[in-house]
Amino acid sequence: MARTPDVSLIRTLTERADSTPDKAYVVDIEGRTLTYAETVSAAQRWAGAWRRAGVSAGDHVVTMQYNTIESLLGWLGLAWLGAVEAPVNTDYRSDLLAHALNLTRARVVLVLDRFLDRIAEVADRLEHLRAIVVIDGPARPCADFEVTAGEAFLAGAEAPTDLEIPAPWDIMNVLFTSGTTGPSKAVRLPWAQMHAMVTGSFRIEDFGPDEVVYNAGPTYHVGAKVFPYLAALCGGRHLMRPFISRSAVASEYLQFGVTVGGVVHDWLAEPEQPDDAQRPLKFLLTPYRDPAAEPFARRFGCRRFGVFNMTEVSSPIQFRDWDAAVHDEAGRMSCGVLREGYDARIVDAHDQPVPDGQPGELIVRADRPWVMNAGYLNNPEATAEAWRNGWFHTGDAMYRDADGNFFFLDRIKDAIRRRGENISSFEVEAYVNAHPAVALSAAVAVKKNEHAGADEEIKIVVQRVAGQSLSAEDLIRWLIPRMPRFMTPRYVAFMDALPLTPTQKVRKKVLREAGLGPDVWDREAAGIEIPR
Numbered sequence: 175m176a177r178t179p180d181v182s183l184i185r186t187l188t189e190r191a192d193s194t195p196d197k198a199y200v201v202d203i204e205g206r207t208l209t210y211a212e213t214v215s216a217a218q219r220w221a222g223a224w225r226r227a228g229v230s231a232g233d234h235v236v237t238m239q240y241n242t243i244e245s246l247l248g249w250l251g252l253a254w255l256g257a258v259e260a261p262v263n264t265d266y267r268s269d270l271l272a273h274a275l276n277l278t279r280a281r282v283v284l285v286l287d288r289f290l291d292r293i294a295e296v297a298d299r300l301e302h303l304r305a306i307v308v309i310d311g312p313a314r315p316c317a318d319f320e321v322t323a324g325e326a327f328l329a330g331a332e333a334p335t336d337l338e339i340p341a342p343w344d345i346m347n348v349l350f351t352s353g354t355t356g357p358s359k360a361v362r363l364p365w366a367q368m369h370a371m372v373t374g375s376f377r378i379e380d381f382g383p384d385e386v387v388y389n390a391g392p393t394y395h396v397g398a399k400v401f402p403y404l405a406a407l408c409g410g411r412h413l414m415r416p417f418i419s420r421s422a423v424a425s426e427y428l429q430f431g432v433t434v435g436g437v438v439h440d441w442l443a444e445p446e447q448p449d450d451a452q453r454p455l456k457f458l459l460t461p462y463r464d465p466a467a468e469p470f471a472r473r474f475g476c477r478r479f480g481v482f483n484m485t486e487v488s489s490p491i492q493f494r495d496w497d498a499a500v501h502d503e504a505g506r507m508s509c510g511v512l513r514e515g516y517d518a519r520i521v522d523a524h525d526q527p528v529p530d531g532q533p534g535e536l537i538v539r540a541d542r543p544w545v546m547n548a549g550y551l552n553n554p555e556a557t558a559e560a561w562r563n564g565w566f567h568t569g570d571a572m573y574r575d576a577d578g579n580f581f582f583l584d585r586i587k588d589a590i591r592r593r594g595e596n597i598s599s600f601e602v603e604a605y606v607n608a609h610p611a612v613a614l615s616a617a618v619a620v621k622k623n624e625h626a627g628a629d630e631e632i633k634i635v636v637q638r639v640a641g642q643s644l645s646a647e648d649l650i651r652w653l654i655p656r657m658p659r660f661m662t663p664r665y666v667a668f669m670d671a672l673p674l675t676p677t678q679k680v681r682k683k684v685l686r687e688a689g690l691g692p693d694v695w696d697r698e699a700a701g702i703e704i705p706r
Contacts (some may be wrong), residue, residue: 176515176542182340182365184253186406187214194409197383200402202243203415203426210406213247218333220251225334227282227305227327231256234278234348234551238262238285238292240416241391241398244309244324248284249393253346254337260348260360260551261394264289272296273357274350275303277552287311293319342366343544348551349396349485360551361485363396366544371396372403374489374513375459375481377496381434385410385457388427388435390418396485397436404434428453435459450474468499482509482536482580486547486566490516490538491580500579506601508579509572516540520574525563533583533596536572537565571598588682590619592630597661599682605657606634609649611642614672616680620665620690633665633694635685637672644668646695650702659704666695 187210190199195211208216229235235252237259239245249259260278262271271292275283276299284307285293293306297317306316309324340346346365350358372378385408389401405412413430415422427435428449436459450473458478460467471478480499482491492510493499500508512518519527520534528534540546546566549557560567571583583589584598591597602617614637619630638644646666653662667688673681690696 178342178366178542178544179369181342181369182253182344182346183368183403183406184250185339186403187217187250188339190406190409194383197409198411199406200243200246200412200414201430203413203430206243208243213250215333217247217250218254218337219328219331220247221254221337222251222334223328223331224248224251224255224257224282226331227307227322229255229257229282233257233282234260234280236260236262236275236278236280236283237393238264238266238283238289239309239393240264240286241389241393241414242416243414245393246402246414248309249347249399253340253344255334256338256340256344258345258348260350261398262350263394264392267292268296270358272299274360276301277360278348279552281305282307284309287314290314290316290321293317340365342369343548345548347399349394351485359553359556362548362551363399363485364544364548366542367488367546367548368399368403370488370515370540370542370545371483372400372407374492375400375483376404376434376457376479378404378408380477380496381408381410381457383409385433386413386431386454387411388413388430388432390415390423392417396483401434410434427455433457446473471497480507480510482570482582484568484570486560487538487568488540488545489513490518490540500577502575502579502581506581508575508581510580511578512580515542515545518580519565520572520580525565530574530576533571533573535586536568536570536580538568539565571596588618590617590630590632592619592632592660597632602632602634602657602661602663605653605661606636606649606663608656609644609652611639611644612649613637613639614680616672616682616685617663618682618686620686622690631665632661632663633667633685633690634663635667635669635672637669646697647700647702650697654702654704662697662704664697665690666697667691667693 190210191214196209198207199210199213200208252259262274279302281302281304287308287310294316305320307322307327313321313323342365344365345362346368347363348360350360387401387405391398402412431454433454433456453474455474455476458471458476460478460480477496480493481489483489490513492513494511518538521527521537522534569586571586571589572580574580584600588599599617603615606612606615616635618633620633673684
């Protein structure tokens with residue numbers, strides 16, 4: 175077994191503060207700037223403030239805030255104490271919020287003033303919470319909790335003299351899954367996992383100290399942790415904005431000289447602009463399944479890199495090189511090939527390997543300890559299920575070709591089996607979403623009646639673009655010449671807005687359970703035939 179390196183963002187920042195203390199590290203869109211040395215000093219004062227508030231090593235602190243310099247310093251301060259930040263989605267309220275607070279057993283939370291009332295709404299259901307820090311406002315009363323204003327929380331705080339740099343196996347964060355089929359699980363991420371994720375998401379050996387890395391959060395997403403670590407590893411700057419603004423991202427890339435970023439989906443569809451070439455964008459992390467990413471990268475003359483990743487793993491599959499996308503006969507873009515230091519298999523329901531070209535579940539493991547998740551917080555059953563037989567089960571259906579390229583098909587729970595064909599709901603949705611009047615769609619499996627056996631039919635649920643009219647028949651007739659016959663939906667339904675999780679994933683369980691109501695249009699009943 176290979177040895178895990180002694181890595182953490184805290185260690186990297188400390189080294190940068192010693193070697194380049196006056197170089198700018200973190201900048202926000204309002205122009206506030208902290209050097210590497212100032213970042214370390216401020217984060218250590220935050221550690222002192224946390225300790226004064228009663229936080230100690232091993233504690234979990236829930237945070238509910240936007241992606242700001244304060245959110246970064248608060249996280250680093252906790253890490254320096256050996257405590258663990260558990261950022262929650264800023265859309266959480268009611269059951270989801272109570273579940274997160276109780277699962278983490280947090281005694282202290284940090285929130286923005288605008289979220290304080292949400293804590294009050296669930297106060298009588300909270301089993302462990304004792305104190306609240308309102309980072310941007312006054313200490314308003316909230317049930318029986320001790321409430322401290324951010325200014326008072328930080329006033330006079332000093333860096334403790336006994337702070338230690340985290341070990342690679344220490345937990346740097348707890349991040350919540352989306353919970354599309356049940357309560358959200360809290361993933362425990364060691365520092366070594368984050369280092370492996372960062373170094374696997376880009377070919378950072380090609381980066382230099384002049385890079386400007388764009389980070390628009392959100393704090394509860396793993397990407398908000400990847401980008402500050404990436405900037406520190408290459409000795410560059412980390413540009414922060416509170417939350418994504420689709421209307422501002424293009425101008426901010428130009429204004430701040432962003433050289434490293436990720437694709438904002440709405441930007442992919444925007445027409446080319448005369449000043450595109452003026453943007454210094456050099457390196458782009460792109461969705462491996464999005465064909466629009468290729469012309470987008472060409473438009474700005476930047477290099478792009480794609481990976482397969484999820485919160486629980488650490489980019490085990492990646493492009494062979496910059497711009498090295500591979501497509502199969504159906505036009506699918508490969509996630510890439512297996513990264514050195516990892517093992518992966520495509521298996522059946524009993525964890526038996528399937529031949530190349532056959533679909534199955536992707537399972538992965540690493541040859542070093544601590545570079546993948548350390549299980550789910552206070553949920554040993556889910557941990558054992560995910561890690562059964564010594565492999566992490568991703569829940570993703572994929573296949574591998576003879577050259578070692580991995581191709582994503584679907585989430586296993588979302589796959590559809592119709593008349594002997596395994597159908598990817600993702601691919602059905604890609605065809606439907608290409609219609610100019612479709613804003614969003616979701617494909618689910620339904621059965622016509624109880625005697626339909628194991629066979630399923632495809633129902634597509636569509637959210638129209640605002641102001642656009644589109645009938646079910648018009649949609650199907652538009653799809654017929656464009657998509658494979660066996661993938662063409664039989665049923666069509668429309669909704670004003672698809673039900674989403676707080677992380678903006680469609681709640682397909684809700685759509686499946688809705689079944690075939692009176693408002694669902696039936697292609698066969700309408701007499702529309704698909705030519706062979």
